[in-house]
Amino acid sequence: MSARTESRPDGGRVLRALLYAALILFAIYYLLPLYVMLANSVKPLEEIRQGNMMALPQVLTFEPWAQAWSEAKVGVAATGLKPYFWNSIKMVVPAVIIVTILGALNGYVLTKYTFRGANILFGMMLLGCFIPFQIALIPAARVLGFLGIAGTTWGLVLVHTAYGLGFATLFFRNYYAAFPTELIRAARIDGAGFFTIFFRILLPSSGPIIVVTVIWLFTNIWNDFLFGVSFGDFDSQPMTVALNNLVSSSGGVKEYNVHFAGAILAALPTLIVYIVSGRYFVRGLMSGAVKG
Amino acid sequence: MGSLEIDSLDKSYGAAKVLKDINIEIEEGGFLVLVGPSGCGKSTLLNSIAGLEDITGGEIRIAGKKVNDLAPADRDIAMVFQSYALYPNMTVRGNIAFGMEIRKIPKAERDEAVHRVATLLQIEDLLDRKPSQLSGGQRQRVAMGRALVREPQVFLFDEPLSNLDAKLRVDMRTEIKKLHQRLGATIVYVTHDQIEAMTLATKIAVLKGGVLQQAGTPAEIYNNPVNTFVAEFMGSPSMNLIPAQAGQGPNGPTLSIARKAGDPLVLPAPEAVAAYAGRGVLLGLRPEAITDEEAADRNARVVETASCRIDVLEPSGADTYCTTDLGGKDVIGRLRADAPIRQGEDATLAFNLDKAVIFDPDSGERIA
Numbered sequence: 001m002s003a004r005t006e007s008r009p010d011g012g013r014v015l016r017a018l019l020y021a022a023l024i025l026f027a028i029y030y031l032l033p034l035y036v037m038l039a040n041s042v043k044p045l046e047e048i049r050q051g052n053m054m055a056l057p058q059v060l061t062f063e064p065w066a067q068a069w070s071e072a073k074v075g076v077a078a079t080g081l082k083p084y085f086w087n088s089i090k091m092v093v094p095a096v097i098i099v100t101i102l103g104a105l106n107g108y109v110l111t112k113y114t115f116r117g118a119n120i121l122f123g124m125m126l127l128g129c130f131i132p133f134q135i136a137l138i139p140a141a142r143v144l145g146f147l148g149i150a151g152t153t154w155g156l157v158l159v160h161t162a163y164g165l166g167f168a169t170l171f172f173r174n175y176y177a178a179f180p181t182e183l184i185r186a187a188r189i190d191g192a193g194f195f196t197i198f199f200r201i202l203l204p205s206s207g208p209i210i211v212v213t214v215i216w217l218f219t220n221i222w223n224d225f226l227f228g229v230s231f232g233d234f235d236s237q238p239m240t241v242a243l244n245n246l247v248s249s250s251g252g253v254k255e256y257n258v259h260f261a262g263a264i265l266a267a268l269p270t271l272i273v274y275i276v277s278g279r280y281f282v283r284g285l286m287s288g289a290v291k292g
Numbered sequence: 293m294g295s296l297e298i299d300s301l302d303k304s305y306g307a308a309k310v311l312k313d314i315n316i317e318i319e320e321g322g323f324l325v326l327v328g329p330s331g332c333g334k335s336t337l338l339n340s341i342a343g344l345e346d347i348t349g350g351e352i353r354i355a356g357k358k359v360n361d362l363a364p365a366d367r368d369i370a371m372v373f374q375s376y377a378l379y380p381n382m383t384v385r386g387n388i389a390f391g392m393e394i395r396k397i398p399k400a401e402r403d404e405a406v407h408r409v410a411t412l413l414q415i416e417d418l419l420d421r422k423p424s425q426l427s428g429g430q431r432q433r434v435a436m437g438r439a440l441v442r443e444p445q446v447f448l449f450d451e452p453l454s455n456l457d458a459k460l461r462v463d464m465r466t467e468i469k470k471l472h473q474r475l476g477a478t479i480v481y482v483t484h485d486q487i488e489a490m491t492l493a494t495k496i497a498v499l500k501g502g503v504l505q506q507a508g509t510p511a512e513i514y515n516n517p518v519n520t521f522v523a524e525f526m527g528s529p530s531m532n533l534i535p536a537q538a539g540q541g542p543n544g545p546t547l548s549i550a551r552k553a554g555d556p557l558v559l560p561a562p563e564a565v566a567a568y569a570g571r572g573v574l575l576g577l578r579p580e581a582i583t584d585e586e587a588a589d590r591n592a593r594v595v596e597t598a599s600c601r602i603d604v605l606e607p608s609g610a611d612t613y614c615t616t617d618l619g620g621k622d623v624i625g626r627l628r629a630d631a632p633i634r635q636g637e638d639a640t641l642a643f644n645l646d647k648a649v650i651f652d653p654d655s656g657e658r659i660a
Contacts, residue, residue, distance in 0.1 A: 182377035185344050186438075190391035191365030200390075204381035 041065060041260035048256050064257035068246070068265060072258050075245045077234075081262055084242030088222060088269075090153050091238055095160040096217045102161070103168025103213060104206065108198055110169070111176040112184050122173060129166035133226050136163075144231060151233035159231060160221045168213050175209040176202065211280035219270045239266045295320040295478040296341070296446050301350035303333075303340055303502075310336050311502045314350070318495055321476045327489040328499035329525070335450060337499070338482045342448050343367050355445045365394075370439035371448040374455065376431045378423035378438075385419040388437045409437045429460050436471070449481040453488065465491060486526045490514065498522050517649065520656040523576050532582070533651070534575040535619035538568040547575055547650075549619045557598050557618065559643065564660035565650060573659060576649040579613065582625030584633060588642035596643045605635045616641070 040048055041064050043057040070080035110122050140159050141150065149155035179202065187197045203210075228238040243266045247259050296318045303311035311333045318324040326334040339345040341352060343364035352359050359367045378387050385406055392402045410416045413433045423431060432452065439447055452468075453461045469492055472479055483489055489496050490510045497507040498521075506518045517523035523531040536547040538561065545565040548556040565573065588595050603622070604615040612627045625641055633639040650660045 180375055180377065182373045182375050183379060185339075185342075185364075186371070186373060186377035187379070187390075188344065189342060189364045189369065189371050190438075191394040192390075196394065201379055201381075 037260045037264055041257055041264060043257055045253070045255060045257055064255070065261040065265075067255070068258045068262035072246055072255070072262070073249045074242050075249060081239060081242050081246065081265055084237055084239050085265070087153065087232070087236055087242075088238040088240075091156045091160070091236070092218060092221045092269075095157045095164065095221050096214055098157070098161050099164040099168045099217055100210060100213050102165055104172045104203065104210070105198065106165070106169040107172025107174075107176045108202055110173045111179070112181060112197075112202075113194070122169070125166045125169050127166075128163070129170070133163070137226070137230055140227075141231065150231065151236060153236040155231050156227060156236055156238070159227050160224065163227075164217050164221065167216060171209055171213050171216070172206070175206065179205065208280055211277045215273055215277060218273050222270050295322065295355060296324070296480065297351075297353040297356075298337075298341070299351040299353070301337070301340065301352065302348045303336060303345070304348045309502060311340070311347075314499075314504050316497050316504065316507055318478060318480065320478055323472055323479045323481065323492055323494045325489040325493035325496050326480065326482045326499060327484065327486060327496060327525070328505075330484060331501075332499040333502040334482045334484075334499050336502075338371075338448055338450055338480060341446070341480060342369055342371050365391075368445040369448055370442040370444040370446075371450065372435045372439050372452045374451040376423075376435040376452075376455075378431060378434055380423055383420050383422055384415065384426070384434050384437075387423070387434060388441050391438070391442060405441050409441045412440065413437050428456050429464065432456065432464055436468075440471075440475075445478060447477050447479045449479060451482055451484070454483070454485070468492065487528065490526070496526075498525060500525075515647070516658075517576070518658050520574065520576070520651050523649065523651070527578060529579050529613065529624050531649075532575075532577050532579065532618075532621075532623045534577065534621060534623055535653070536573055536575045538565050538571055538573050540566065540569045545569065547573065549575070552601065552617045554599075559596050559645060560594065561650065562660040568652075568659065572653050574651040574653050575619075576651060577623075577643065578647060579624045579626040581644040581647040582623065583642050583644070584627045584631040585640055585642050586631065587628045589644050589646075592644045592646045594645040596645060597640050598643065599638050600641050602633055602635055602637060602639050605633065614639075614641075 036053055039056055040053060042060055042062060044059055044061055044063070047055075047058060068081055069085075070082050071078060072080050074081065074084065106125070110118050140162075144150040144155045144158070147155075147158075149158065183201060184197055187201050192200065222238075223240060224238070225240040225244065228241040229244070232238060232241055243262050246262050296316075298314055298316045301311055301314040302309065314337060316324065326337055328334050336345060340347045343359065343362060347360065354367055354369065378384075379390065382390065388406050388409060389402045392405060397405075406419070407416075410419055413436060415430065415433050415437060418426060418430055418434070423434065426434065435452070449468075453464055456464060465488060471477075472492075481488075481492060493510050495507060496510055496513045498505040498513065500521050506513060506522045508516075513522060513526055517526065517531070520533055524533065534549055536549045536559075537556075539546045539548055539558075541558070541560070543560065545561040545563065546558050547561045547565065548558045550556050559575075585597060588597075600616040600618070602614050602616055606613040606615075607629065610629060612629050612631060612633075614625045614627055614633065615622050616625065617623070627633060649658060651657065652659055
């Protein structure tokens with residue numbers, strides 16, 4: 001490789017420059033919407049009305065952000081997105097924790113404590129992943145009503161737990177399938193029970209797949225709109241629903257700068273989760289695939 | 293009363309019987325090697341002893357106590373796995389102490405036990421490392437340390453050397469043997485390597501297709517195999533099984549072996565062969581029982597010599613192996629390295645018939 005670059009130094013360099021140019025071009029293309037959102041969220045409304053969406057702000061103001069967060073009209077009440085942001089947190093965090101633990105336990109049982117029909121059960125759980133949300137709306141509403149948690153945050157947690165479990169189980173099952181069974185046997189001979197093996201042997205080696213599952217679940221549940229709008233009340237409606245209400249609340253003028261700020265606020269947590277743990281995401285997907 | 297007794301053990305997965313009526317016993321301090329080709333059920337048998345697999349019928353007793361329904365941890369056993377199965381997230385110290393930690397043994401006692409075992413196996417320097425930082429041989433030692441620290445009634449080894457390279461395997465083999473002599477522990481050891489079986493065992497059990505073929509001391513298994521399977525499986529190069537015709541001569545029963553050129557080779561046979569007169573049998577002779585004249589065992593009672601065409605000569609340093617055609621089969625003999633024998637020429641070979649075993653060609657069972 002290096003010998004080839006030496007023999008044709010110019011050709012290699014040109015190719016490399018072209019490659020980078022193309023990559024930078026694509027990066028700009030994909031970052032453009034984010035730029036538009038950011039730039040316009042810190043402009044006064046008059047400046048946007050002048051019609052130049054692409055321009056940098058002439059007057060820098062964080063007023064739209066403050067408005068979107070705590071003052072803007074969402075539906076009828078002028079609360080801003082703040083209460084809904086907490087609604088989302090209160091829904092996402094428990095759901096992610098519950099689903100990750102249950103998914104890990106499922107994966108453990110399906111690979112290391114197999115029983116007759118384990119594969120059929122797993123197949124059915126996988127099938128659950130591919131049932132469209134819309135089909136489940138009415139049955140879910142019936143169940144939530146029956147349990148008396150319709151319209152509550154816990155109701156949403158339950159729905160998301162049911163929907164997230166299929167994928168979480170798939171992730172952990174495939175990861176644990178590559179985990180050496182001899183380790184489990186060694187631990188059994190050492191006297192470790194079901195949960196001791198799970199917490200002391202299996203979980204400490206599950207870092208990458210836990211990260212993958214958490215990112216996947218966090219993103220999906222945070223971004224969900226349909227369940228939120230169907231089963232959420234004021235006390236439990238998540239951020240996505242509030243954002244929709246914010247944008248579609250007709251109070252005369254369209255406050256684009258506030259809408260942009262709100263949209264960024266709504267997307268921020270998933271962005272942060274991904275940036276913080278993204279490198280584990282890729283590594284986790286790889287290790288699950290390659291590890292023999 | 294043996295340290296480990298296996299009494300008419302059966303094991304099946306659904307309709308498939310993988311172990312059939314196994315009876316083995318090993319005395320305290322004994323070294324039992326379970327050997328056989330892959331898929332013969334030897335690992336299943338070991339896992340059954342460990343309690344990692346349920347058995348379908350029969351009884352397993354450890355130190356006289358029936359353990360059929362006990363959990364692996366309650367059987368007073370320790371196991372060394374083929375892949376070592378070291379817990380990757382724990383240090384060497386953590387690995388060795390894990391079992392004691394589960395059994396809630398006080399910390400001071402644990403540390404002392406770890407130290408004792410580490411000294412014995414010379415792994416004191418490695419105690420704070422993770423398994424991923426160890427070489428194959430070191431992992432092997434740690435895995436043994438984890439077993440040793442329990443001081444169990446019976447140690448179970450599942451092909452522990454098969455992941456090591458050839459040189460290290462021989463070293464560790466010697467080390468296991470030394471350890472066994474020093475500790476006087478009872479060991480059950482699974483391998484498919486018949487040399488490991490011969491060198492380590494006080495008792496070998498040969499399995500095939502879930503059936504115990506023969507159990508006995510290494511010498512018994514080697515010299516007196518009960519059937520052609522055991523005869524061929526143990527020993528390297530394996531035993532020659534020469535097709536021969538049983539007959540009756542003036543001095544008793546004979547075996548006549550066809551040769552490519554010239555008259556058949558006629559050898560005297562034991563009395564038991566008389567019943568087979570006129571029928572084909574298999575004459576089993578190990579390569580070391582077919583030698584050049586000079587190398588023939590002087591203490592042997594019956595040594596026959598015959599001229600044979602040497603087809604191939606394979607010098608291996610200490611010995612030279614020769615191949616000749618007898619009864620239509622390639623027969624291997626073991627000559628002295630400097631025997632004056634040349635490839636493609638006739639040479640006089642000595643057959644030590646004291647060592648001969650004779651099998652029924654149809655059933656493969658031993659006749660004499």
